[in-house]
Amino acid sequence: MSTKTVNQKAWFLVLPVLVLVAFNAIVPLMTVVNYSVQETFGDNLFFWAGLRWFEEVLRSPRFHDALSRQLIFTFTILAIEIPLGVIIALAMPRKGPWVSVCLVLMAMPLLIPWNVVGAMWNIFGLPELGLMGKALNSLGFDYNYTRQPGDAWFTLILMDVWHWTSLVVLLAYAGLVSIPDAYYQAAKIDGASSWAIFRYIQLPKMKRVLTIAVLLRFMDSFNIYTEPSVLTGGGPGNSTTLLSIDLVKIALGQFDLGPAAAMSLVYFLVILLLSWIFYTVMTRDEES
Amino acid sequence: MARITLDQLRHSYARNPQSDADWALKQLDLEWDDGGAYALLGPSGCGKTTLLNIISGLLVPSHGKVLFDGEDVSMLPPEQRRIAQVFQFPVVYDTMTVYDNLAFPLRNRGVDEATVDSRVREVAAMNDLMGMLDKRARGLTADGKQKISLGRGLVRTDVNAILFDEPLTVIDPHLKFQLRSKLKELHQRVATTMIYVTHDQTEALTFADKVVVMNVGEVMQVGTPEELFDEPQHTFVGHFIGSPGMNVLPCQVSGSGAVVACHKVATANKAARADGTAEIGVRPEFVSFATSGLPARVAKVSDAGRFSIVEADCDAGKVRLLVGEGGTIPSEQVHLAFDPARTRIYVDGWLAGREARS
Numbered sequence A: 001m002s003t004k005t006v007n008q009k010a011w012f013l014v015l016p017v018l019v020l021v022a023f024n025a026i027v028p029l030m031t032v033v034n035y036s037v038q039e040t041f042g043d044n045l046f047f048w049a050g051l052r053w054f055e056e057v058l059r060s061p062r063f064h065d066a067l068s069r070q071l072i073f074t075f076t077i078l079a080i081e082i083p084l085g086v087i088i089a090l091a092m093p094r095k096g097p098w099v100s101v102c103l104v105l106m107a108m109p110l111l112i113p114w115n116v117v118g119a120m121w122n123i124f125g126l127p128e129l130g131l132m133g134k135a136l137n138s139l140g141f142d143y144n145y146t147r148q149p150g151d152a153w154f155t156l157i158l159m160d161v162w163h164w165t166s167l168v169v170l171l172a173y174a175g176l177v178s179i180p181d182a183y184y185q186a187a188k189i190d191g192a193s194s195w196a197i198f199r200y201i202q203l204p205k206m207k208r209v210l211t212i213a214v215l216l217r218f219m220d221s222f223n224i225y226t227e228p229s230v231l232t233g234g235g236p237g238n239s240t241t242l243l244s245i246d247l248v249k250i251a252l253g254q255f256d257l258g259p260a261a262a263m264s265l266v267y268f269l270v271i272l273l274l275s276w277i278f279y280t281v282m283t284r285d286e287e288s
Numbered sequence B: 001m002a003r004i005t006l007d008q009l010r011h012s013y014a015r016n017p018q019s020d021a022d023w024a025l026k027q028l029d030l031e032w033d034d035g036g037a038y039a040l041l042g043p044s045g046c047g048k049t050t051l052l053n054i055i056s057g058l059l060v061p062s063h064g065k066v067l068f069d070g071e072d073v074s075m076l077p078p079e080q081r082r083i084a085q086v087f088q089f090p091v092v093y094d095t096m097t098v099y100d101n102l103a104f105p106l107r108n109r110g111v112d113e114a115t116v117d118s119r120v121r122e123v124a125a126m127n128d129l130m131g132m133l134d135k136r137a138r139g140l141t142a143d144g145k146q147k148i149s150l151g152r153g154l155v156r157t158d159v160n161a162i163l164f165d166e167p168l169t170v171i172d173p174h175l176k177f178q179l180r181s182k183l184k185e186l187h188q189r190v191a192t193t194m195i196y197v198t199h200d201q202t203e204a205l206t207f208a209d210k211v212v213v214m215n216v217g218e219v220m221q222v223g224t225p226e227e228l229f230d231e232p233q234h235t236f237v238g239h240f241i242g243s244p245g246m247n248v249l250p251c252q253v254s255g256s257g258a259v260v261a262c263h264k265v266a267t268a269n270k271a272a273r274a275d276g277t278a279e280i281g282v283r284p285e286f287v288s289f290a291t292s293g294l295p296a297r298v299a300k301v302s303d304a305g306r307f308s309i310v311e312a313d314c315d316a317g318k319v320r321l322l323v324g325e326g327g328t329i330p331s332e333q334v335h336l337a338f339d340p341a342r343t344r345i346y347v348d349g350w351l352a353g354r355e356a357r358s
Helices: A010-036 A052-059 A061-091 A098-111 A114-124 A131-138 A149-177 A181-189 A194-223 A226-231 A243-253 A257-286 B048-056 B098-108 B113-126 B142-154 B173-190 B201-207 B225-230 B235-240
Strands: A038-040 A046-048 B004-012 B023-032 B037-041 B063-068 B083-086 B161-165 B193-198 B210-215 B218-223 B247-250 B257-260 B263-266 B278-282 B287-290 B294-303 B307-314 B317-324 B333-338 B344-347
Touching (some): A010 A038, A010 A257, A052 A257, A061 A194, A061 A257, A098 A149, A114 A131, A114 A226, A149 A226, A181 A194, A194 A257, A243 A257, B023 B048, B023 B218, B037 B048, B048 B083, B048 B161, B048 B193, B098 B113, B098 B142, B113 B142, B142 B161, B142 B173, B173 B193, B173 B201, B193 B201, B201 B225, B210 B225, B210 B235, B218 B225, B218 B235, B235 B247, B247 B317, B257 B278, B263 B294, B287 B317, B307 B333
Parallel strands (some): B037 B193, B083 B161
Antiparallel strands (some): A038 A046, B210 B218, B247 B278, B294 B307, B294 B333
């Protein structure tokens, strides 16, 4: 141990990465921090505001509502997409010509640009001419996502499930195919039921990729903007105004840079905190 | 526990096998006694794993039958054959403790917890796993994991046979010996039929009472380690078993023995007529330097500890012989003598006069 040479020059090799990270993350973030503690009335004039915007954001019922809607949205889609993705991955063939067919079909929704997804579902759900909207109404359902908040939520969640379950499927499938045949053979010999095989072989082997899937889906859905903004624009009323939509309204609609910046930072910290909780909970018994 | 019979077993992975090469297993007829320790030995791709999977029920043979105690089980799935298998790469249930791993096969069969507990503790004691029953199986070393795999077979009281598919491949060399003697010891204790697949002759010969030597889907010889060493029925067996393997030299057949490179060599068996390619086989242990005999030239000497391996070139090819510690090795021109009782004629690879004798 004591013979280890001290060589600090190695730090210079980290410099390029540091510069890169500084320009694409730290500098933009610091400008936001800068806005969040100042007030401006245009003309590039700024006045010190301290923590006023943060207090305002944290006390604002509007923020609380958007945050609640965001949490409901994210946890709903996670509760649907993760189990559904695993079920589909389990049902997919592991060998043979159908593998590539299934994989291509699964990858399809992921290849569609996000605003196109929003536009597709916007038209798909229109009560007078959309395939789904019209079909639902002719079946006797009073479905109108532009007028009824419940229908808007239904469409929003359905759209996200359609768009992103594939990602979970592909990740879970990757975890499944990496399990050597010997495990299944051993389980057969040990007389394990298909539930036991899932519980003690497939699920543990999928755990790592599922952790990634949960984190990705959590962060992505918590940041979601394009699709709901094209689909409902946050309406009807404010019923589907998620955090990002609200943020854009404040920053670009009302041009309240200070409050918007403070809200961005709070938003960012919430994501960071929840991601950390997810990660810790899902990997907690790995250390033991 | 069961006697295992393989009846005219053949297997091909191709749907419509045309040529000989399409068969992973050519015609096999074997009979294994209840409680024996058997090894399937052969180079990679010789069909030994195929055969093992047919016995365990993971594969259905294209032709022929597998019988356990006379009962045809060819079509039964593994779980109904009551066998246990230890795989090349250790299979443990990562999230379970060692205890739960061992209890798993019993709990799946609905055995009551009191019996499970006593069986698990008994097997854990046999496998030296007692101290780690509450540990997660994930954290164990490869040899610990293999002991669990084996333990999952041993806890069951209904097991007909335990099959091993190259179980020591991922084990550190210094632990191989330990685990091998453990296996041998366990076999003597539980007296369950054990079938051990390997390409390592040391593993096969130390573990098994009877070794089945296989090559390209065919059984070359079934015998005790001594028989395989003393009386190889095929030049392949002679070559594959022993280190270094048997010397094989082309020869002509004469009335009383063989003629190798214009030199008469006395042999233990006789070939009636040379209706194929004739060769003589003699192990390096039974070749010695002599004043007269097959002329040769010493080409290479390698020290192998208690003896030296000498490579000599004669007109018929290369001959290896062993010289004990302190033995003198002449240089240049030498004469080689073959022990007549240990020198045999092989025709087309097979020991001449084999059918006549048996």
